[in-house]
Amino acid sequence: MVLSSTEGEEMVAPSPQPAHQQPQDDILAVFASLMAAAGIQxxxxxxxxxxGGPDSMALCLVAKEWWKGFRESGVFAERPTGIVVDHGLRPESAAEALQVQRWVLDLGFECHVLKCDWLNGRPDSGHLQEAARNARYSLMEQTCWKHGIGTLLTGHHADDQAELFMMRLARSSGIIGLAGMASRSYFFSRRPVSQDQTGLLLVRPLLQFSKQDLYTVCKKAGQEWIEDPTNFNHKFARNRIRQVLADPLYDDARRQIHPLIAACRQTRAMLDRERDGLLAKIVTISKDFGYISIDVDLLASSNISDAVLGRVVVAVLQFVAQREKPPRGKALKIFMDKLRQPSFNEAFTLAGCHVSPVPGSKGSKVMVCLSPESPTPSLGSDLSPWEPNSVLARSNLNPRGVQLLNSEKVCYDEGIPPILDASKGGSSVLEQGRKLGLVSEEVATLLNSLRTEIAETMSRTIEVCKKGDKRLELSPYGLDIRKQMLPFGHTCYFMNRFLVSWEPKVIPVKSSERQCMPLSGDEINRCCLLRDKPAAWIRHYEDTDFDHLTQSVKTSFKTRKEDKVSSWCVYRFESDLYGTNEERSRKMELELSKVSLKRDTSKKPRPRSSKNPNDELTYCGGHVPSKAQRVLAILRCIPKPVRRGLPVLVNAEGLLLAIPTLGFHRCPWVSASAVFRPRIPLGGGRASWT
Known part of the structure; x- marks a missing residue:
């Protein structure tokens, strides 16, 4: 079995061993080594x-021994925290959650009990397990961030891994999906405002131990547990698979599934190493606007397989769209075929992204940007108070602008599982495993028969669910809306992409001093936009915004000056698409330094010193033309698909207040900013590994 680390390291671990009388020592050793490999101090x-089941209680017992070992040796160790989630789907669930909390407290841990708050009382029965899982992880993630916890441990074990393998095999998943759960993966925070930490580390220390091993640990320690009756409900496909694999007829099959998983895992590690190398070579990310440029010429010169190219395409689309789940389907194959062509000359929408040739590249480069018209399943809608001089989360980009989840280093040990042929797809895994000696011919036949039976049963279940499908209107990850409210002095995470702030402008105390101070309440009240309704709404840029800016301009730059500004803007955005050139950069900076970009005040009313605030409200109007002139010059240089992904602030009446990424804001007394901070990095998120 391959353990996947957050640093990209892969360690080959032994396959799950048969249950024995004293597995706790082995589990503790694996637990300690895995925690050390993950860098957890x-x-x-x-x-x-x-x-409350035997798996989670056994995990608590092992964590207690690990924690006590440090304390007894004189090393300070932070007390672990237990998180119990009451789904509220059974009448006795609340009492069981309190009982589990008492057990956890008795072990010396802290413990929090969380309650799911369902829309309409409970989720739809056709998606109950999926909804419960999403709600559970969402609550645990929020609790971890609230209490400053960076690592979450779960009790998934080898039997869970085998069940997941059979479910995905029945669904015709590829080798990537059949590789199953990783020992270490990430949750990427929904609320990265003022957070240096990019994600919550998810660790599964028990993946190479059977559930029978965990029963033995609990019994030896005298630890009680609770059996969830939902796990025996045959209405759910996973429970039916669990019951079948528990049959003695499948003892050999259950043991031989794990070498297959290890081979899929090794294959996934190889594909991801090649993917990361190719991403660093052909992909460039715009740090300001979050779109990606793919060099088709470099791709053509790279001798890569369709399996690796598929991983590249999935990584790019998931990063740009910032969706929880990676895209799938025949459309990916169409995109890959177009990338293989000598010249890319089409534009289309795919998986929430707009794909088109880079303007002026003659099809040698492809631009992938957000398509706001596409439905998105996870809009960020969290608000946090603004603090002066707060440090927004940093974007960790390498010199080429490629942000990767993992590095390329992979560690091996003896007993390396073989690498499968990924081009044949997941349906060939059993046959490949038989030829490589991973499974016997009898087991391969038995598993193939079980796969067919599960697929037929799942197909009938899906048809029944479709007839009464009532999807949750409220997702644990946010509402699917197109406009968010942003109160003055707050920061909003918009579309899982931009940290957008609208706060008082910080001005120098004296022109000769560097000390700064925020505006006072009286000064803020001078602004005509803040006096009555100090709130804005965020939406995506629309074509009408360009017309609004054009109408706002009452003076214009001279022709010579406008040409130089436009040339500088063209260079700025070409550097994102085509790469930077130092000589050209110095030349453009020199030209820009000769151009005065100060606003023309000849026709602008001067602010008067009247004590009546209404007499000074014209200052905002005089502030607009100079800002609008520069923004229009920049917008003319940005491809239209990229423009549509920019966040825009408007008031309740729809008046354009600010385009933060371009430095335009209507009022001189406030400052609007937008920092591109993707939640899911290039290389995949939690859903890619679970």
């Missing part, structure tokens, strides 16, 4: 997802 805060 004893002083770090960790949380444990505690369901």
């Amino acid at each position: 004893p002083q770090d805060r960790i949380a444990i997802a505690v369901s």
Whole structure:
């Protein structure tokens, strides 16, 4: 079995062993080595997802021994925290959650009990397990961020991995999906405002141990547990698979599934190493606007397989769209075929992204940007108070602008599982495993028969669910809306992409001093936009915004001056698309330095010193033309698909207040900013690894 680390390291671990009388020592050793490999120090805060079953209670017992070992040796170790989630789907769930909390407290841990708040009382029965899982992880993630916890441990074990393998095999998943759960993966925060930490580390220390091993650990320690009756409900496909694999007839099959998973895991590691190398070579990210440029010429010169190219395309589309789940389907194959062509000359929408040739590249480069018209399943809608001089989360980009989840280093040990042929797809895994000696011919036949039976049953279940499909109107990850409210002095995370702030402008105390101070309440009240309704709404840029800016301009730059400004803007955006050139950069900076970009005040009314605030409201109007002139010059240089992905601030009446990414704001007394901070990095998110 391959353990996937957050640094990209892959360690080959032994396959799950048969249950024996004293597995706790082995589990503790694996637990300690996995925590060390993940870089988790004893002083770090960790949380444990505690369901009350034998798996989570065994995990708590092992974590206690790990924690006590440090304390007894004189090393300070932070007390672990248990998180119990009451889904509220059974009458007795609340009492069971309190019982589990008492057990966790008795072990010396802290413990929080969380309650799911369902829309309409409970989720739709056709998607109950999916909804419960999403709600559970969402609550645990929020609790970890609230209490400064950076690592979450779960009790997934080898039997869970085998069940997931059979479910995905029945769904015709590829080798990437059949590789199953990773020992280490990431949650990427929904609220990255003023957070240096990019994600919540998710660790599964028990993946190479069977559930019978965990029963043994609990019994030896005298630890009680709760059996969830939902796990025995045959209405759910996973429970039916669990019951079948528990049959003695499948003992050999259950053991031989894990070498197949290890081979899929090794294959995924190889594909991802090649993917990351190719991304660093052919992909460039715009740090301001979050679109990607793909060099088709460099791609053509790279001898890569369709499996690796597919991983590249999935990574790019998931990053640009910032969607929880990676895209799938035949459309990906069409996109890959077009990238293989000598010249890319078409524009289309795919998986929430707009794909088109880079203007002026003659099809040698492809631009992938957000398509706001496409439905998005996870809009960020969290608000946080603004603090003066607050440090927004930093975007960790390498010199080429490619942000990767993992590095390329992979560590191996003896007993390396073989690498499968990814071009044949997941349906060939059983046959490849038989030829490589990973499974016997009898087991391969048995698993193939089980796969067919599961697929037929799941197909009938899906048809029944479609007839009464009532999708949740409220997702744990946000509402699917096109406009968000942003109160004055707050920061909003918009579309999982931009940290947008609208706050008082910081001005120098004296022109000769560097000390700065925020505006006072009286000064803010001078602004005609803030006096009555100090709030804005964020939406995406629309074509009508360009017309509005054009109408706002009452003076214009001279022709010579406008040409130089436009040339500088063209260089700025070409540098994102085509790469930078130092000589050209120096030349453009020199030209720009000769151009005065100060606003023309000849026709602008001067602010008067009257004590009546209404007499000074004209200052905002005089502030607009000079700002609009520069923004219009920049907008003319930005491709239209990229413009549509920019956040725009408007008031309740729809009046354009600011385009933060371009430095335009209507009022001189306030400052609007937008920092591109993607939640899911290039290389995939949590859903890619679970």
